Amino acid sequence: MLPLSAMKLEHPVPHAFAVTSLLLLPIVIQFSRRIGSLSTSKKRADSDSDSEPERREVERPPWTLPLLHNTLSFILAGDNIHEWIAWNCERFEGKPFTVKGPQYHENMKELLGDGVFAVDGVKWAHQRDVTRGLFRMNELRECMVEAVTRHTMALHDVLKQICARNRSVDLYKLLSCFSTEAFAEISFGLKMDCLRANKELPFQAAFDRAQRLTALRFIRPRWFWKMQQRLGLGAEDQLQLDIKEIDATVLSIVQRVLAQRAVTPEDGTDKTTNMLSLFLDTIAKDPTMDEELYDPVHLRDVVVNFLVAGRDTTAQALSWFFYSISQNPRVEAKLRRGI
Structure with missing residues (x-):
């Protein structure tokens, strides 16, 4: 876990604030999960009304897992990651398989804004x-x-x-x-x-x-x-x-x-x-x-x-x-x- 001292570079932070942050951590996590579930539901509802070009259909490579997605595939591919990507590109005939x-x-967002490396669709x-x-x-x-x-x-x-x-x-x-x-x-x-x-x-x-x-x-x-x-x-x-x-x-x-x-x-x-x-x-x-x-x-x-x-x-x-x-x-x- 990150030390609380990592929260500051040059600004002094009182010890009381650090202790309070630790005590509030479970509440913050629970609140974040609840907000995340609500925002996910809203995004799904909004996506239903989006135009078809905005909603790109994405292929799913083998071994795509919940939450972890393709992380394990990346790790197992190791030095052959280029071949793994090329194989999936050929398998899906050039269709996008990741977003x-x-x-x-x-x-x-702050650095790249809505540039090509930060957006989809x-x-x-x-x-x-x-x-x-x-x-x-x-x-x-x-x-x-x-x-x-x-x-x-x-x-x-x-x-x-x-x-x-x-x-x-x-x-x-x-x-x-x-x-x-x-x-x-x-x-x-x-x-x-x-x-x-x-x-x-x-x-x-x-x-x-x-x-x-x-x-x-x-x-x-x-x-x-x-x-x-x-x-x-x-x-x-x-x-x-x-x-x-x-x-x-x-x-x-x-x-x-x-x-x-x-x-x-x-x-x-x-x-x-x-x-x-x-x-x-x-x-x-x-x-x-x-x-x-x-x-x-x-x-x-x-x-x-x-x-x-x-x-x-x-x-x-x-x-x-x-x-x-x-x-x-x-x-x-x-x-x-x-x-």
Whole structure:
């Protein structure tokens, strides 16, 4: 069980409050269960009146259990988890066999909003289709190549300086900084230049910390982090501060882009290319698109989800690559000969 001291990071909490929390714990759990059962009944009633596209039929893989769902299947699959997912995709002919669900969306809401990684149904399908179309555009590919090449050169210069000084380096942190810079520029045109300056910007620190603190919601009991959130304590208090920093940066850029588009003539004079501008171009050309897609909060969710998708996978893959190379001198020697 988590220590009560984990409820705070910097704020002092009286011992009396901690003791009272323990005494009230059984009541809180019982109350949460009762509220949960009522909300489940309401959701079922509401779902009956939903439109058919909103209610995606989900297949159930073998060994899907109550409460645990496919957790045991994931554990048993182990290193073959990719094959397990591919087998189920083939078995169900591409139909969805898992959904994120309301609990996942609630946990991720502050960070990812209603982005593609946090929603199901029509919202997910729509964003998936638009994003898939963006990746077919030459403009986005050219933007990605130009940005990644430039930031790779900056990373090369940093590593060269480290080698010249014969110093050790936290490679994952450095690669995370590299991927954050590259994909922040690709997503919404934010140029941080923290690699060359050798400093971490508030946005980058807030983004890294917000992801870690959001992950804690999946580990800690719901009532625990909800109580922290309500009282402004511990991890939840810090998470809200980080979300404010992220929103202040992203929303200011989104609003500036929208303002520029409002006064820029449609004659191709605006040559700014990033995912946000291309997304706006796409929905502007389609008369069937909802006007709500121009909402700054919705656009914030779109670019933040793309940033999460690009920066984390890139940093983790590169870090694992270099670790694997360090464990295999023979492969390293072959690569050096090839270079």
